[in-house]
Amino acid sequence: MQRGIGKSIDLPEGLSPFARVAGGLVLALLFCALLLGAASIPFVYEKGSILYKFGADKVFLRAGKVVGISAAVLLLLQLVLSGRIKVLDRIFALNRLYRFHRINAVVLSVLALLHPLLVFAPEDLRSFPLQLQYWPEMLGAVLLILIALLSATALWRIFLEFNFQRWLVFHRGAAFIAVVMLIFHILYGSEVFETGTPRMIVLLTAGAYMSLFLRVKLKPLFARMQPFAVSKVMMAGKDAVMVEVVASGRKTFQYAPGQFVFITFKSGALSGEEHPFTISSSPTRPENLQFTIRCSGDWTSMLTLLRPGEKAYIDGPYGRFSYRLMQGYEEYIMIAGGIGITPMLSMIRHMADCRANVKITLLWSNRTLQDVVYAAELIELERRLSGLRIIHIITRGPDGTSTGDRLNRERLQSGLSGCSREVPAFICGPDRMMQEVRQSLVSMGYHRGRIFTERFGL
Ligand SMILES: Cc1cc2nc3c(=O)[nH]c(=O)nc-3n(C[C@H](O)[C@H](O)[C@H](O)COP(=O)(O)OP(=O)(O)OC[C@H]3O[C@@H](n4cnc5c(N)ncnc54)[C@H](O)[C@@H]3O)c2cc1C
Structure with missing residues (x-):
C-alpha cells in the first residue's frame, strides 16, 4: 500500500496533440517519399533485362521489380517499427507500432510473393536452369519461404502453440537472416543494382539498417549498466503478486503514471526473459517501482x-x-478488466499523491471478489481522493456460478450516468472486453478520439 503525500517531481513531458499529428504526418510523408523513390528505380535506371522486353512482358517485369523493391523497403521498415525507438513511441505509442508491424508483415509477404510471379511471368519456367550461377535467384526463393514462415508463425503463433520465448528467438534470428539474404539477393540478383547510384543506395541502406540493428541489440546492455534491485515481493490478491524494485546507485527513474517497461530479472529461480509490465506505483516515488502481476x-x-x-534490468x-x-481534463473515466x-492504479495513486482536484469514475470488472487486488488501499484512495468513485463488477460467485453482473452496455450506462461525454476514457483489459466497451461507449456518444x-499483448 502506498501512503503519504508525494514529492513534486518532473514527469516526462507528453507531446502536444499538434506536435504528435505533425510529427506523424512528417514521418508518414518521409516514408512515402522513400518508398516512391525506391519504387521508381526500375523506371529511372532501365537496364538490358527491361530494355529488351516489349509489350506485356515489359510491363510484367517492371511491375515485378517495383513490387520486389517495395517489399524490400517494407521488410527493412519492420525493425524500425519493432525497435522500441523512443521518438516513435512518443508520437505513435509502442502498442500501435507493433500493430503496424503486424499489418506491414502481411502486406510485405503478399508483395514478396507477387515479385517472382511477375518477374518470371514472361519466362518459360519449365526451362529454368538450376545452375550455381543463378544462386541469387535461388536465394530469393529461400528468402520468400523464410518471409512466409516468419509471417505465418507470428500471425498463428497461439494457434500453432508456439511458446512465446522460443518464437521470439526464432522470429528475431530469422528476421535478421532474411535481411542479410535480401541484401545479397538485391546486390547480385538484379543488374539494376550492379553498379552506380542504385548499388550505392543499397549499400548505404544496409549500413543504416545494421547500425539500427546494433543499437537495438546493445540497448539491453545499457539497461544492465543501471540495475535495480528487488526490494519486496508479496501477494497482492488471488494469483497476483506485487514486485517492488529500487534504483540502486542511479538517477531516479522518470515515468508518467500508466506507462510500462520491459523488465528482466537476474535471479536463481527465474529465467532471464524480458517481459513487459505496467508500473503500478506512482511516479511521485521514483526511487521505488512497483509491478502488480497476474501469475497467469x-x-x-x-x-x-x-x-x-536480486537484480532487475529495466528498459523504458x-x-x-x-x-x-495528454492535455489536462477535470474528469476521467477508467474501465478495467481484471489485472488491466x-x-x-498508477494514475489514481498519482492523482491522490498530488491531491488532484479531478472527478474519476472507475468501473472495474473481476471474475470473483478474490481477484480484486489492493481492496483495502482502494477504499483508502476513495477517501483521499474525494472525486474518485469505484464501481465493482463481479461476474462469478464463490461457487463459480454467474452473478448475472456483466460489463455490458446497460452496466456502462448506469455506471457512467452523470459523466460528461466529452472526457477521456481509459480502457484496459482482455481484448474482447476492450472492443465491446469501446463500441458501447461510442454508441453512447463518447468521442472515438478520446477513448484510449x-x-x-504486443
Ligand atoms: C504493455 C503491456 C503491459 C502489461 N502490463 C501488465 C501488468 O501490469 N500486469 C500483468 O499481470 N501483466 C501485464 N502484461 C502482460 C504480461 O506481459 C504477460 O502476461 C506476461 O508477459 C506473460 O508471461 P508468461 O510467460 O508467464 O505467460 P505465458 O502464458 O507464457 O504467455 C502468455 C502471453 O503473454 C505474452 N507474452 C509472454 N511473454 C512475453 C514477453 N516476453 N514479451 C511480450 N509478451 C509476452 C504472449 O502474448 C503470450 O501468449 C502487460 C503486457 C503488455 C504488452
Whole structure:
C-alpha cells in the first residue's frame, strides 16, 4: 500500500496533440517519399533485362521489380517499427507500432510473393536452369519461404502453440537472416543494382539498417549498466503478486503514471526473459517501482520465488496510456478488466499523491471478489481522493456460478450516468472486453478520439 503525500517531481513531458499529428504526418510523408523513390528505380535506371522486353512482358517485369523493391523497403521498415525507438513511441505509442508491424508483415509477404510471379511471368519456367550461377535467384526463393514462415508463425503463433520465448528467438534470428539474404539477393540478383547510384543506395541502406540493428541489440546492455534491485515481493490478491524494485546507485527513474517497461530479472529461480509490465506505483516515488502481476503463465507463476536483493534490468518507460501525456481534463473515466487495473492504479495513486482536484469514475470488472487486488488501499484512495468513485463488477460467485453482473452496455450506462461525454476514457483489459466497451461507449456518444485502450499483448 502506498501512503503519504508525494514529492513534486518532473514527469516526462507528453507531446502536444499538434506536435504528435505533425510529427506523424512528417514521418508518414518521409516514408512515402522513400518508398516512391525506391519504387521508381526500375523506371529511372532501365537496364538490358527491361530494355529488351516489349509489350506485356515489359510491363510484367517492371511491375515485378517495383513490387520486389517495395517489399524490400517494407521488410527493412519492420525493425524500425519493432525497435522500441523512443521518438516513435512518443508520437505513435509502442502498442500501435507493433500493430503496424503486424499489418506491414502481411502486406510485405503478399508483395514478396507477387515479385517472382511477375518477374518470371514472361519466362518459360519449365526451362529454368538450376545452375550455381543463378544462386541469387535461388536465394530469393529461400528468402520468400523464410518471409512466409516468419509471417505465418507470428500471425498463428497461439494457434500453432508456439511458446512465446522460443518464437521470439526464432522470429528475431530469422528476421535478421532474411535481411542479410535480401541484401545479397538485391546486390547480385538484379543488374539494376550492379553498379552506380542504385548499388550505392543499397549499400548505404544496409549500413543504416545494421547500425539500427546494433543499437537495438546493445540497448539491453545499457539497461544492465543501471540495475535495480528487488526490494519486496508479496501477494497482492488471488494469483497476483506485487514486485517492488529500487534504483540502486542511479538517477531516479522518470515515468508518467500508466506507462510500462520491459523488465528482466537476474535471479536463481527465474529465467532471464524480458517481459513487459505496467508500473503500478506512482511516479511521485521514483526511487521505488512497483509491478502488480497476474501469475497467469509459466514465467509469471515463478515470480513469487524472486528474492530481495536480486537484480532487475529495466528498459523504458514506454506507452502513451497516461492522463499526464495528454492535455489536462477535470474528469476521467477508467474501465478495467481484471489485472488491466494496473495503469489505472498508477494514475489514481498519482492523482491522490498530488491531491488532484479531478472527478474519476472507475468501473472495474473481476471474475470473483478474490481477484480484486489492493481492496483495502482502494477504499483508502476513495477517501483521499474525494472525486474518485469505484464501481465493482463481479461476474462469478464463490461457487463459480454467474452473478448475472456483466460489463455490458446497460452496466456502462448506469455506471457512467452523470459523466460528461466529452472526457477521456481509459480502457484496459482482455481484448474482447476492450472492443465491446469501446463500441458501447461510442454508441453512447463518447468521442472515438478520446477513448484510449491499452493491450496487454504486443
Ligand atoms: C504493455 C503491456 C503491459 C502489461 N502490463 C501488465 C501488468 O501490469 N500486469 C500483468 O499481470 N501483466 C501485464 N502484461 C502482460 C504480461 O506481459 C504477460 O502476461 C506476461 O508477459 C506473460 O508471461 P508468461 O510467460 O508467464 O505467460 P505465458 O502464458 O507464457 O504467455 C502468455 C502471453 O503473454 C505474452 N507474452 C509472454 N511473454 C512475453 C514477453 N516476453 N514479451 C511480450 N509478451 C509476452 C504472449 O502474448 C503470450 O501468449 C502487460 C503486457 C503488455 C504488452
